[in-house]
Structure formats: structure tokens, C-alpha cells
Amino acid sequence: MKKYTYNQLSVLQYILLIHGAQVGIGVLTIPRELAEKASTDGWISLLIGWLAATLVSLVITNMMKQYPEKTIIDIFPLILGKWLGRIAIVFMFIYCGVAAFVLLINATGIINVWLLSQTPAYVVVFLFTLPTYFVLQGGVRAIGRYAELVFYLTLWIPFVLTTAYREVHWLNLLPLIKDGWHPIWEASKSTVLSFLGFEFGYFAYPFLQKKQYAPLGIVIANTLTLFVYLSVVVVCFAYFSPDEITQYTWPTLNLWKAIEFRFLERVDILFLSTYMFILSTTALPYIYFCVFSSSQLFGMKDHRKHLRLFLLLVPVALLFYTPSFIDLKKSIQIWSFAGLGFAYALPLLAWGPIRLSKRAERGEKA
Amino acid sequence: MRAFAQILLLSLLVTMLTGCRDQINLEDTTLSLMVGIDLNEKNELLFYISSPVFNREAKEKSEEYGIRSSTIRESRMGFDERVTGLTQAGKIQVLVMGKKLLAHPDWFRLLDVVFRDAKFSVNARMAVLDGPLHELFDFKPKDKPRLAIHVTTLIDTANNRNLTVKTRAQELHRQMYEKGMTPTMTELKKEKRAVKVTGTALLKQNGTYASLIEPRDTILLQTLLHEKQGELSVTIPIKEPNDQKQISKDRISFFIKGVKKKVKTTYQNGRFHFDVHFNLRVSISERMFPFDMEKDHKKMERMISDELQKDYMKLIKKCQEIGADPFGFGLYARAYEYKEYKKVENDWTKAFSNAKVEIKSDVSIKGNGVVK
Numbered sequence: 001m002k003k004y005t006y007n008q009l010s011v012l013q014y015i016l017l018i019h020g021a022q023v024g025i026g027v028l029t030i031p032r033e034l035a036e037k038a039s040t041d042g043w044i045s046l047l048i049g050w051l052a053a054t055l056v057s058l059v060i061t062n063m064m065k066q067y068p069e070k071t072i073i074d075i076f077p078l079i080l081g082k083w084l085g086r087i088a089i090v091f092m093f094i095y096c097g098v099a100a101f102v103l104l105i106n107a108t109g110i111i112n113v114w115l116l117s118q119t120p121a122y123v124v125v126f127l128f129t130l131p132t133y134f135v136l137q138g139g140v141r142a143i144g145r146y147a148e149l150v151f152y153l154t155l156w157i158p159f160v161l162t163t164a165y166r167e168v169h170w171l172n173l174l175p176l177i178k179d180g181w182h183p184i185w186e187a188s189k190s191t192v193l194s195f196l197g198f199e200f201g202y203f204a205y206p207f208l209q210k211k212q213y214a215p216l217g218i219v220i221a222n223t224l225t226l227f228v229y230l231s232v233v234v235v236c237f238a239y240f241s242p243d244e245i246t247q248y249t250w251p252t253l254n255l256w257k258a259i260e261f262r263f264l265e266r267v268d269i270l271f272l273s274t275y276m277f278i279l280s281t282t283a284l285p286y287i288y289f290c291v292f293s294s295s296q297l298f299g300m301k302d303h304r305k306h307l308r309l310f311l312l313l314v315p316v317a318l319l320f321y322t323p324s325f326i327d328l329k330k331s332i333q334i335w336s337f338a339g340l341g342f343a344y345a346l347p348l349l350a351w352g353p354i355r356l357s358k359r360a361e362r363g364e365k366a
Numbered sequence: 367m368r369a370f371a372q373i374l375l376l377s378l379l380v381t382m383l384t385g386c387r388d389q390i391n392l393e394d395t396t397l398s399l400m401v402g403i404d405l406n407e408k409n410e411l412l413f414y415i416s417s418p419v420f421n422r423e424a425k426e427k428s429e430e431y432g433i434r435s436s437t438i439r440e441s442r443m444g445f446d447e448r449v450t451g452l453t454q455a456g457k458i459q460v461l462v463m464g465k466k467l468l469a470h471p472d473w474f475r476l477l478d479v480v481f482r483d484a485k486f487s488v489n490a491r492m493a494v495l496d497g498p499l500h501e502l503f504d505f506k507p508k509d510k511p512r513l514a515i516h517v518t519t520l521i522d523t524a525n526n527r528n529l530t531v532k533t534r535a536q537e538l539h540r541q542m543y544e545k546g547m548t549p550t551m552t553e554l555k556k557e558k559r560a561v562k563v564t565g566t567a568l569l570k571q572n573g574t575y576a577s578l579i580e581p582r583d584t585i586l587l588q589t590l591l592h593e594k595q596g597e598l599s600v601t602i603p604i605k606e607p608n609d610q611k612q613i614s615k616d617r618i619s620f621f622i623k624g625v626k627k628k629v630k631t632t633y634q635n636g637r638f639h640f641d642v643h644f645n646l647r648v649s650i651s652e653r654m655f656p657f658d659m660e661k662d663h664k665k666m667e668r669m670i671s672d673e674l675q676k677d678y679m680k681l682i683k684k685c686q687e688i689g690a691d692p693f694g695f696g697l698y699a700r701a702y703e704y705k706e707y708k709k710v711e712n713d714w715t716k717a718f719s720n721a722k723v724e725i726k727s728d729v730s731i732k733g734n735g736v737v738k
Binding site: 113114115116117118119120123127167169171172174175243244247253254260265266268 | 539701702
């Protein structure tokens with residue numbers, strides 16, 4: 001009956017798994033995206049995005065509470081019937097697969113621009129796949145532990161970043177609400193997508209040891225993410241001029257470029273290498289739940305066969321086709337759009353019917 | 367068998383890491399430490415590099431080349447044809463512009479590669495040379511370290527004493543795009559036997575050269591920009607009734623131990639008003655005339671603050687006349703009078719030259735040195 005007890009997550013791992021999945025490529029680009037729309041008021045939009053994400057997260061945990069021992073993959077056939085359920089699983093599998101692929105090619109693209117301009121993309125992505133396999137073969141618990149480890153490993157980042165504080169201009173943040181609330185609302189649309197990752201509430205719930213902490217945990221994860229984004233955005237706004245920041249594709253990386261120590265000249269390279277760990281905590285859960293969905297679809301217990309296939313397919317795909325920077329941008333848009341459906345719309349639409357059917361069930365029993 | 371396969375896989379991974387195609391050996395590189403761009407009489411672009419030579423057989427410790435080219439990236443080709451290794455831009459310490467080049471409004475576009483190519487160092491100090499660049503790059507002083515290192519240290523130490531600004535390439539990028547302030551950079555001059563820091567070059571909104579301010583005025587500019595940063599030592603003339611004939615002039619020197627700056631921004635009758643209020647804590651380090659400090663220290667404080675106030679006003683007036691705002695008053699205007707600033711932001715220097723700036727300084731003498 002209890003299918004997932006052998007592979008349990010502690011509350012901290014659950015929090016950091018979701019938090020890790022949220023903090024990804026967005027950190028590098030979000031200061032520019034917000035500044036383009038709302039200038040230096042963009043940080044207010046983040047609060048709106050956080051509020052929306054947290055509310056939907058609570059809906060997700062509430063929905064999953066109705067089936068405490070099941071992931072979304074097991075629930076789909078229950079409520080939609082066998083065939084419709086299967087189609088839904090296929091969609092879920094495609095969504096996770098697309099997200100994982102988008103993350104991998106974007107990480108490769110950034111590496112190709114910043115560090116290894118001569119190394120072909122498929123070599124870089126092949127270097128990613130081997131460690132990925134070692135972590136993912138261990139299942140959800142290994143991912144949880146990995147997310148926890150990476151979290152500790154990246155705690156130095158805010159301290160080094162304080163060296164940039166000498167050259168910040170806090171005046172840039174004033175005045176508050178420059179041109180009214182309209183641009184802030186506009187910008188909050190793009191922040192809604194930066195919080196993507198909480199949809200792992202669909203998957204992680206049955207693995208959680210102490211299920212009563214699920215809603216609290218997901219709120220903490222979202223808030224932790226909010227703090228990361230806020231600190232990055234505020235420092236970038238204060239460091240770059242509001243007229244200038246839109247010139248940079250990845251302002252957060254440029255911030256690191258300017259930091260220089262007597263004994264270390266290019267901190268950005270060090271940061272970018274560490275950043276690959278952070279990025280991996282985003283990509284890993286998507287890859288895992290992609291192969292998890294597909295192997296469940298075929299009724300297989302072991303996900304490793306599909307995992308090997310997936311990790312082989314990505315470098316092979318890149319061997320034949322290297323995405324251009326426009327493709328990368330479009331791919332993120334596609335993922336964002338899909339995320340809007342799967343992470344925001346799906347729980348809001350499904351919550352009502354699930355609650356009603358559960359209540360009816362209980363009524364029958366009584 | 368399984369362990370063997372894993373070890374094989376891991377060693378494959380390790381060999382691939384070193385084999386990335388971006389690998390380059392240090393002995394095959396030529397690290398350009400100083401790069402210069404200039405215009406000749408025929409308005410052709412000239413590019414210069416100076417890079418260290420790490421070779422026991424070579425007598426000279428650094429190599430310098432100048433070539434004609436049209437962009438920085440294109441010039442790299444020309445350098446690679448001449449220098450021993452492959453030219454690398456990741457370690458550039460100084461970027462020197464010819465003064466003649468800075469007369470052209472689109473010179474900043476030449477630096478595109480600095481910001482576009484992630485491998486370029488954006489931490490290079492920006493400087494302008496008064497005179498033709500080949501004089502600087504041909505300079506081989508016997509009593510100094512390698513030229514590029516010498517110039518780098520010269521700018522850094524002069525900046526520590528606040529005799530000039532230290533504008534790194536990334537900071538220049540900010541100043542160029544920031545509508546509320548105008549860029550500044552270090553100005554150098556090649557003298558007969560030395561390279562000299564002559565002060566700070568003020569640029570206009572579009573980046574063209576506007577004027578030079580002396581090291582003395584740079585100290586004032588720096589306190590307006592950063593309050594206290596590094597060492598601030600000021601010498602000013604004090605008028606004290608004195609009928610004796612003497613060789614020393616009536617000067618007083620002091621360290622500035624701390625600066626507190628408050629700016630009040632208002633908009634009245636169609637012009638911006640900036641009330642700058644300084645609180646300076648100073649310590650006297652040199653006094654060239656007799657004075658009873660114990661009795662009259664209040665009077666001395668007033669005299670110093672009057673003199674400083676006058677100097678500040680003179681500097682600001684000068685900047686307003688030439689159409690430059692190196693102080694970033696526009697940032698205050700944007701922060702506190704956003705509506706009015708928005709109307710003039712595209713021509714901020716004009717609004718600034720029309721603005722009313724008032725400087726008030728309160729000096730308090732905290733130290734009088736070791737002797738009375």
C-alpha cells in the first residue's frame with residue numbers, strides 16, 4: 001500500500017528540494033527583466049509573485065492531502081479514468097522533460113558564452129550527465145540530500161557579494177513607485193514564472209516523512225526563494241544604474257565580474273562554477289520526475305533505464321543541433337508558458353473537483 | 367567488474383575535463399596588461415599593447431607594439447602576427463585613450479568588445495593621455511618596474527591619496543549610460559623622464575572630453591562622491607595678518623578624518639536646488655604661521671570651512687559652465703524630484719548648469735598634531 005516509504009524525505013530536505021528547484025536560471029536574468037518593465041521598483045513585483053506562488057502552493061498541498069500516499073502520477077488515473085489519466089501522465093512527462101532539457105541547454109549556453117567558448121555544447125552537456133546519473137539513480141531521497149548539500153555549499157555567496165557593497169548607490173532605489181502601480185503589475189507577470197518549482201509539491205508529498213509540515217514547508221521554501229531573489233535584485237539595482245542595467249543579458253554575472261581580490265582576479269568564474277551546482281538542483285528534480293513519470297506510465301518500478309536513455313539523448317541531440325541564443329530565449333518562454341498551465345492553472349482547476357469527490361466518497365462510507 | 371566500469375567512466379570524465387578545447391598553456395600566451403587606443407593625424411585608429419615577457423633570454427622585460435586597425439578585436443590579429451604567444455585580454459589592467467580620440471563623440475563604441483566578450487577584463491582602469499600614445503608605450507624607464515605595472519600602481523596609489531579617480535571599465539559603462547551624471551577618468555601626461563598623473567578628466571554626457579581638474583580639486587570631487595575613501599590631505603592658504611617678510615606662505619594642511627554629507631534636493635521656480643551640508647572632522651598636520659590654537663580654535667575652524675566652501679563652489683561652478691556633472695547630482699534629482707527630473711533627464715547637464723548648488727561645511731578640529 002505504502003509505495004514510497006522506502007524513500008522518505010525529511011522536512012528540511014523537502015524544503016530545500018523545492019527551494020533548489022525554484023532558484024535557477026532566473027537569478028541571472030531577473031534583475032534585467034524586472035528593470036525593463038518596472039525600473040527599480042521591480043522588487044515590489046517580486047513580493048506579488050511570491051504571494052501568488054505561495055497561495056497556489058498551499059492549494060497544491062491541500063489537494064495532495066486528499067491522497068497522502070500518492071503522487072500526481074497515481075492520482076491522474078484515479079480521477080480521470082485509465083485512458084485520460086494516461087494522457088495526462090504523458091503531458092506531465094513532456095512538461096518535466098521540456099523543463100529539464102531547457103535547463104540543460106541554457107546552462108550549456110551560459111558556459112559556452114562565459115567560460116568555454118571553443119568547447120562544443122555536446123561535450124559540456126556530457127560532462128553534466130555523468131554526475132547527474134550518479135545522483136538520480138538514488139531516487140528522491142538522494143535528490144533531497146543533494147539539494148541539502150548544495151545549499152550548505154553555497155552559503156559563502158552572500159558574504160563575498162558584500163564586497164560589491166562599496167560601489168552601490170542606494171539612491172538608485174528611490175523614489176518608490178516611480179510611475180504608479182501599472183508597471184509593477186506588468187513586471188509581476190514575469191516574476192510569477194521565477195517561482196516555478198513549487199509544483200514539485202505534486203510529487204514530493206507522498207515522500208515526505210511528516211506530512212503535517214507540508215504546507216509550512218512549501219511556504220518556507222517559497223520565502224527562502226523570495227529572499228534569494230530580493231537580495232540579488234536589490235544589490236543589482238543599487239549597483240548598476242537604472243539606465244544601464246537593461247544593457248546586460250545576465251546582470252547578476254556582471255556584478256561578479258567587477259569583484260576583484262588581490263589574490264583572485266576573476267571571481268565570476270568561481271561563482272559561475274558554483275552556480276552550476278545551484279542550477280543542477282533545479283534541473284535534477286525535473287529530470288528525475290520526467291523519467292519517473294515515463295517509467296510509471298510503462299508500469300516499471302525501476303526508473304534507471306529511462307534515466308540512462310534520457311541522459312544519452314540530450315548530448316546526442318546537441319551533437320546534431322546547437323541551439324542559438326534566440327532558441328534559448330524561446331525555449332525559456334515555452335517552459336514558462338507550460339509552467340503557467342501545470343503549476344498555476346492545474347491545481348486551481350483540479351482542487352475544487354477533487355475536494356468535492358472526496359467529500360462524496362466520505363459521505364458514501366458514512 | 368562493476369567497480370572497474372565505474373573507474374573507467376570516472377577516468378574518462380577526468381581526461382575530458384583537461385581536454386576541453388579551450389585549454390591554453392601559459393607559455394603560449396601574451397598577457398596584454400595595458401592597451402591603448404589613439405588617433406593619428408590622418409584620423410586613423412592606432413592600437414597599442416604592452417605585455418610582460420617571461421623569458422630568460424629576453425633582455426627587455428616587456429614588449430610593446432602599436433598597429434593600425436579599425437577595432438580592438440581586429441587589432442588582436444595584428445598583434446598575434448607579431449608577439450610570441452597568443453594575445454589574451456583577460457588581464458588588462460589599464461586602458462589608455464588618446465586625448466585626440468576622446469574629442470570624437472562615438473569613441474565609447476570602440477569598447478564594445480570589452481563588455482560583450484565575457485573573457486575581457488572589465489576591471490581595467492580607464493585613463494586618458496594628454497599627448498600621442500606612442501610616447502607612453504615607447505617609454506622604457508630603467509628605474510621602474512614593467513611599464514604596465516608601473517602605470518597601474520601609479521593610478522592606484524594616486525587614487526589612494528585622492529589625486530585622481532579610479533574609473534574601471536565597468537564603472538565607466540555605468541557612468542556613460544547613467545543619465546544623471548557625467549563620466550570621469552584618470553588623466554596622465556608623459557613627461558620627459560616620467561609618467562605623471564595630472565588629475566581627473568571630465569567628460570561630457572556623450573563622452574567627449576570636456577576639461578581637466580587638478581589633483582587638488584579631485585580631492586574635493588572625491589569627498590562629494592564617496593565622502594571619505596582613502597587618505598584625504600588638504601593644504602589651503604589662510605589669510606592671517608602678517609607683516610614680517612618670510613619665505614613660507616600662510617598655509618595650513620590637515621587630514622580629513624571623516625566626512626558626513628547630507629544633500630537636500632528641492633525644485634523651485636523652474637530650477638533644481640541642492641543644499642549640500644558637509645560635516646568634516648579634521649586633524650591639523652602642518653601650520654606655516656604662528657597661531658594660538660588653544661584660544662582661537664573656533665576661529666580657525668571657521669577660516670578653514672570658509673576656504674573649503676569657496677573651493678567647492680569654484681569647482682561646482684566650473685563644472686556647471688563646461689556642462690558636466692561628475693558629482694552625480696542627477697541621482698539626487700531622480701530620487702527626490704522624480705517628476706521634474708523625468709522631464710529633463712535626457713539633457714541633464716543643461717538642467718544642472720541651471721541648478722542652484724549651495725555648499726555648507728562645518729569643520730571641527732579633532733587633532734592638532736604632536737607640537738603645540
